[in-house]
Amino acid sequence: MRSASDIELVKVSKLYGGSTRAVDAIDLRIAAGSYCCLLGPSGCGKTSTLRMIAGHEEASDGDIIIGGHNVTLLPPSERGTAMMFQSYALFPHMSAIDNVAYSLKVRGQDKVTRRKRAAEVLELVSMTPYAERKPAQLSGGQQQRVALARALVNEPRVLLLDEPLSALDPFLRVKMRAELKRWQKDLGITFVHVTHSQEEAMALSDLAVVMSHGRIEQAGSPHDIFNRPRTEFVARFLGGHNVIRADAGRPAPIAVRADKVKLAAGAPATAGFDGSSIAGLVRGVEYQGVHVLVTLDAAGDQELVAMVDEASYYAAPLQPGEACTLSWNSADAHLLAA
Incomplete structure (x- = not known):
């Protein structure tokens, strides 16, 4: 696995339709190797921020710097990031191992090499016994593990997660939360995780970023934010x-x-x-x-x-x-x- 990269957002904005300001000139620094949660209600700008870091949305203004390099205008494939989507977006006709190996196939790797690498990553997420099963034959938690393995197979420096636990039942959500934290520590790469769950952000993050109406209300450790909320919004939203x-x-x-x-x-x-x-x-x-x-x-x-x-x-x-x-x-x- 590659070394982690830090992330810096400098006055980053996102406008839709020329006037709807989803993200409003935010400044944020995420340390390399840390677990950051972007937290807030629907429509606060957290997913737009994540997608701009990934390169799936173009920033309307400002700069996105990853590992000391300005990547604002680079395509997703050149940023050293990988994205794990909320829906998992697995190919239903492919086995777990072929889902994980797919991006390596697109890059031209031969079948033996890419399946070997995919098997290594499936082992990392404890999915080796299910490698030949298709998504419909897997539980929600198992599908999530495959989606995570697919995101990790290209050895990203930054992993971006868009509400990865929202589709799971409460018991499994807690179990997978602990697994995500363990994987992040073991891999040592930077995780940026979007969630609307205060409990999830408190449990996972080294850096919690509370957003409202496209702006950052407060950023800090979960302990600091919970014990010293800066604004009424933060105090009420955290509960x-x-x-x-x-x-x-x-x-x-x-x-x-x-x-x-x-x-x-x-x-x-x-x-x-x-x-x-x-x-x-x-x-x-x-x-x-x-x-x-x-x-x-x-x-x-x-x-x-x-x-x-x-x-x-x-x-x-x-x-x-x-x-x-x-x-x-x-x-x-x-x-x-x-």
């Missing part, structure tokens, strides 16, 4: 946070993690907190195993949530319609950009 509006003494909203707040029935601030609190009414209670999720309607028409550990909740349960106070420690509150 697990309360965004509490600004008041007369605070110019911008704050974010407080839902597992860092405390609830008390009709009481003022709970002992041990510094007086930061808000009154509300319990709207709903949802048991989620290790914790209970309590939703409340708070003052100022705000919907807030608290993750209460199971033992604490059942020691003093709250019921829908009951008045309560949600309180937090100022050290756990993070000021968001105005």
